[in-house]
Every structure is written in C-alpha cells, then in structure tokens.
Amino acid sequence: MSMTKTVAQSGQTDPDEGPKLPAHEIVYQQLRAQILFGELAPGQAVTIQGLTESLGAGMTPVREAIRRLISDGALMFQGNRRVSVPVLSSADIDELGFVRKTIESELARRASLRMNAVQIARLEAIDIALDRAISAGDVAGYLVQNYSFHSELYACANAPIMADLADRLWLRFGPSLRVVCGRFGTQSFPDRHKDIIEAMRRGEPEKVAQAMEKDVAQGMEQVTQGLGGAN
Amino acid sequence: MSMTKTVAQSGQTDPDEGPKLPAHEIVYQQLRAQILFGELAPGQAVTIQGLTESLGAGMTPVREAIRRLISDGALMFQGNRRVSVPVLSSADIDELGFVRKTIESELARRASLRMNAVQIARLEAIDIALDRAISAGDVAGYLVQNYSFHSELYACANAPIMADLADRLWLRFGPSLRVVCGRFGTQSFPDRHKDIIEAMRRGEPEKVAQAMEKDVAQGMEQVTQGLGGAN
DNA sequence: GCGCCCAGAATATGATCAAATTTCACCTTG
DNA sequence: CAAGGTGAAATTTGATCATATTCTGGGCGC
Numbered sequence: 001m002s003m004t005k006t007v008a009q010s011g012q013t014d015p016d017e018g019p020k021l022p023a024h025e026i027v028y029q030q031l032r033a034q035i036l037f038g039e040l041a042p043g044q045a046v047t048i049q050g051l052t053e054s055l056g057a058g059m060t061p062v063r064e065a066i067r068r069l070i071s072d073g074a075l076m077f078q079g080n081r082r083v084s085v086p087v088l089s090s091a092d093i094d095e096l097g098f099v100r101k102t103i104e105s106e107l108a109r110r111a112s113l114r115m116n117a118v119q120i121a122r123l124e125a126i127d128i129a130l131d132r133a134i135s136a137g138d139v140a141g142y143l144v145q146n147y148s149f150h151s152e153l154y155a156c157a158n159a160p161i162m163a164d165l166a167d168r169l170w171l172r173f174g175p176s177l178r179v180v181c182g183r184f185g186t187q188s189f190p191d192r193h194k195d196i197i198e199a200m201r202r203g204e205p206e207k208v209a210q211a212m213e214k215d216v217a218q219g220m221e222q223v224t225q226g227l228g229g230a231n
Numbered sequence: 232m233s234m235t236k237t238v239a240q241s242g243q244t245d246p247d248e249g250p251k252l253p254a255h256e257i258v259y260q261q262l263r264a265q266i267l268f269g270e271l272a273p274g275q276a277v278t279i280q281g282l283t284e285s286l287g288a289g290m291t292p293v294r295e296a297i298r299r300l301i302s303d304g305a306l307m308f309q310g311n312r313r314v315s316v317p318v319l320s321s322a323d324i325d326e327l328g329f330v331r332k333t334i335e336s337e338l339a340r341r342a343s344l345r346m347n348a349v350q351i352a353r354l355e356a357i358d359i360a361l362d363r364a365i366s367a368g369d370v371a372g373y374l375v376q377n378y379s380f381h382s383e384l385y386a387c388a389n390a391p392i393m394a395d396l397a398d399r400l401w402l403r404f405g406p407s408l409r410v411v412c413g414r415f416g417t418q419s420f421p422d423r424h425k426d427i428i429e430a431m432r433r434g435e436p437e438k439v440a441q442a443m444e445k446d447v448a449q450g451m452e453q454v455t456q457g458l459g460g461a462n
Numbered sequence: 463g464c465g466c467c468c469a470g471a472a473t474a475t476g477a478t479c480a481a482a483t484t485t486c487a488c489c490t491t492g
Numbered sequence: 493c494a495a496g497g498t499g500a501a502a503t504t505t506g507a508t509c510a511t512a513t514t515c516t517g518g519g520c521g522c
Contacts, residue, residue, distance in 0.1 A: 024298075064295060067295045067298045067299050067302075068298050071298075071302035073392070081253070092392060095390050095391075099392070099393060099396065102334075159322075161304070161323060161326040161403070162326055164304070165330065
C-alpha cells in the first residue's frame with residue numbers, strides 16, 4: 001500500500017538542515033563551496049558530464065547550477081560552449097578590491113550598529129578558530145573560518161542586497177586566494193579581525209569600517225603579490 | 232566531395248547579429264529586456280510554462296534563463312517553487328542607492344579618463360534621443376535611452392566587473408522605475424547628463440564622478456518618492 | 463471547520479540532436 | 493625519404509526536447 005512513498009518522505013526528523021531541498025539547489029551549494037574554498041583551480045575546465053558523475057546528480061540540475069554560478073561570476077562562459085574557473089588579471093583584482101572595500105566596510109559599519117554582545121561573541125569564537133587554523137597551517141580551515149567571519153558579520157547588517165553582492169565577490173577570488181595560500185602558507189597576517197571586534201565592543205562604527213577596509217586591502221594585496229607577474 | 236560540410240560553414244554573411252546563439256541565451260536576453268524596461272510589474276508571478284508559450288521556447292532554456300535572472304536579483308524565488316518579480320522596500324532602495332552611487336561614479340570617473348571625442352559624441356547623441364523621448368512623453372523610450380546612456384558610458388571604463396555589477400543593479404529597480412514613470416510621467420528631471428558630458432569634454436574626472444553621483448541620487452530619490460508609503 | 467482528493471505546475475531523468483575539438487591518415491613539399 | 497600541414501572522421505561534450513515523478517494549492521465533501 002504505502003511501500004513506494006516511504007522513501008521520499010524521509011521519515012527521520014531533520015530539524016538541522018533543510019528538510020527538502022531541490023536537487024539543483026544542492027548541486028549549486030556544493031559547487032559553490034568547491035569554488036569558494038579553492039577546490040577548483042583558476043583556469044580549470046568544468047564540464048557538465050564531469051559534474052553529473054562527481055556529484056551524482058542529473059544533467060538538468062547541474063546545468064542550472066552552472067548557469068547561476070556563471071551569473072555570480074564564479075564561473076566563466078568561454079564563448080564556445082566551454083565553462084571554466086576564471087583567471088584573475090591584476091586589473092580584475094584592482095576592481096574587486098575597490099568594490100569590496102566600499103561594500104564590505106559599509107556592511108561592517110551597519111552591522112556594528114546592530115550587533116549585540118552574543119553576536120559579537122560568536123564572531124570572536126570564529127576568529128579564535130581562525131587563529132587555530134593559521135597556527136596549524138590548515139589552509140582549508142583558514143579559508144573556511146575567514147569566510148565565516150565575514151559572512152556572519154554581514155548577516156547582521158540587515159542589508160541583504162549588499163550582503164549578497166559581497167558573497168558573490170568572494171566567489172570570484174576564492175580560487176586565487178587558495179592558490180596564494182597554498183603557495184605561501186597562512187602566516188604573516190597581522191590580524192585586523194581583532195581590531196574589528198575591539199571597535200565593535202567599544203561602539204565605534206567608523207573604526208569598524210576603517211578596520212574592515214584595511215582587512216580587505218590586506219587580503220587583496222596578498223592575492224596581488226601572490227599571483228605577481230603571472231598576469 | 233564537400234557537399235556535407237558546406238551547410239555548417241554558414242555561407243551567408245551575418246554581420247548584423249550573432250550568427251549562432253544558444254536558445255537559453257536568447258531567452259535570457261529577452262526576459263532581461265522585459266524586466267529592465269518594466270514590461271513585467273513588481274510582484275508579478277512568472278511561470279515556466281507561461282514563458283515557453285509567450286517566447287516560443289522549450290522548457291529547459293526557459294528554466295536556465297530564470298535561474299540566471301534569479302541570481303542577478305532580477306527575479307525572486309519565493310521559497311515554495313513560485314518565481315516572481317521582486318517588490319522593492321524602501322530599505323532595498325536605500326541599499327541600491329548606496330551601491331549605485333559608489334560603483335557608477337567610479338565607473339564614470341574611469342570612463343572619463345579614457346573616452347575620446349567620438350565616444351563622447353555618441354553619448355551626447357543618446358542624450359539628445361533621451362530628451363526627445365522625455366518631450367514626447369515616451370516612457371518606454373525614456374527608459375531605453377536612459378539605460379543606453381549609462382551602459383555606453385560604463386562600457387568605456389575598462390572595468391568589466393564593475394560594469395557587470397552596475398548592469399545587475401539596474402535589473403533590480405527597472406520594474407519599479409517603470410511604475411514610477413508610468414504614474415508621474417517623465418517630466419521634472421533636471422538633467423545631470425549634460426553636466427556629465429560637459430565635465431568629460433573639459434577633462435575633469437572628479438566633476439564627472441560627482442555629477443554621476445547626483446544623477447544616481449536623483450533617480451533613486453525619484454523611485455523612493457514615487458513608491459512612497461506603499462512599502 | 464477540518465481533512466482528503468484532484469488538478470496543475472515544477473522538478474528531474476534519459477534520450478536524441480548538433481557542434482566542436484581532437485586525432486589520424488594522406489598528400490604535399492623540402 | 494621524411495616532415496609538416498590539411499582535411500575529414502570519430503569522439504567527446506553541450507543543447508534541446510519529451511516524458512515521468514513529485515509537490516503545492518485549492519476545491520469538495522464530511
């Protein structure tokens with residue numbers, strides 16, 4: 001009677017994650033994470049059939065996920081019908097740096113006007129985990145925690161459009177950042193996150209914005225120098 | 232000998248348009264134009280099957296175009312599987328205004344450093360067409376020419392990432408702008424475009440950037456007031 | 463008023479068609 | 493005679509369509 005439907009129901013209680021996500025959304029999230037954390041190298045080709053196999057998904061969801069990521073700037077349509085991870089030129093990095101500095105410092109300013117002690121504490125916990133990853137030389141962990149820090153911060157800004165924009169910008173330089181960190185390790189970062197948290201606790205939005213701008217500038221300069229001369 | 236392949240060569244000269252565009256790209260461009268120029272109203276529902284009929288396309292290309300436009304922020308995924316044109320809140324308009332002011336004034340600054348007399352003349356021609364549309368009360372023409380002015384300008388800035396960002400921002404407020412213009416007409420715009428062109432001819436990038444920022448501020452304020460109280 | 467059933471639309475799969483790249487054989491040329 | 497290039501065939505990959513399945517939402521009956 002009811003044997004055929006029980007599988008789709010997923011009888012278990014799933015309060016932790018989305019109980020029912022479309023396949024194309026899952027594929028998008030997975031591909032997005034792979035790009036954001038540098039599992040795909042700049043210039044690497046991305047094929048539909050390759051993803052259907054590696055992700056175990058059908059063709060249509062993969063196509064839709066790729067379209068979204070192209071629109072995000074995370075993937076590049078190469079004119080013929082090949083798709084690849086973009087390679088950043090130094091001019092691209094300059095552009096990204098300018099936009100990130102304006103958007104993300106504004107997001108930090110707005111967030112600092114709204115965050116409470118609990119939210120700041122969560123931010124600090126992430127920053128501690130980030131320090132641990134740096135000490136351990138854990139590149140993947142560094143990338144994840146660094147993204148988490150900014151993402152959590154922007155989520156508190158009550159500015160969904162700018163937060164979305166910032167998210168998409170991160171997708172663009174994620175692969176390159178991974179290359180740089182893989183080459184030179186994670187040391188030698190005078191941490192601006194401490195300044196951000198400190199200025200937040202003291203209730204100085206302008207200081208927060210300035211610290212964020214410096215953090216972004218440092219990050220982009222790091223990418224510029226790390227890729228130096230190649231482009 | 233050569234009969235089988237001559238067809239693929241596309242013996243005709245096709246310099247006017249793209250000789251071969253995928254269906255999903257065509258659908259995307261068409262839907263994009265409809266949203267950008269306000270043929271779809273804010274809040275209006277968009278169905279896949281409706282578009283397959285109205286655009287005469289298959290289901291898969293329509294799906295991909297919709298995914299891209301959702302990623303652009305031009306369409307909105309309503310959680311259940313309905314898709315609609317987003318309705319802007321006043322907070323959204325504030326965010327858009329901030330981002331547009333920074334991005335587009337920077338684009339104008341960079342463009343003014345590179346544009347030659349011919350390109351400036353083309354810009355002025357567009358602005359004259361824009362004035363004609365305003366005088367005639369041609370709302371659709373006003374929207375098209377206004378977009379053309381900014382788009383042409385940004386194309387000269389040699390900053391593809393920022394130009395793409397600006398393009399996507401326009402998609403977000405296009406429907407609302409149409410509503411406002413349809414309600415209050417196209418009069419009462421002290422034209423900042425003249426100031427932009429004048430400052431360009433005199434080679435004053437900062438003046439260009441300032442004029443652009445004012446133009447953007449005026450436009451967004453117009454939308455805010457036009458939609459006033461509703462949201 | 464609550465719950466079940468049905469219609470309609472969206473999601474997902476697989477198959478089929480078309481295009482592009484690659485490979486390889488053959489011809490030309492030094 | 494050997495080496496390089498040109499052309500076509502074959503393979504690989506992307507694009508499109510038709511179809512089945514699932515889910516949402518509303519209407520009807522209890």
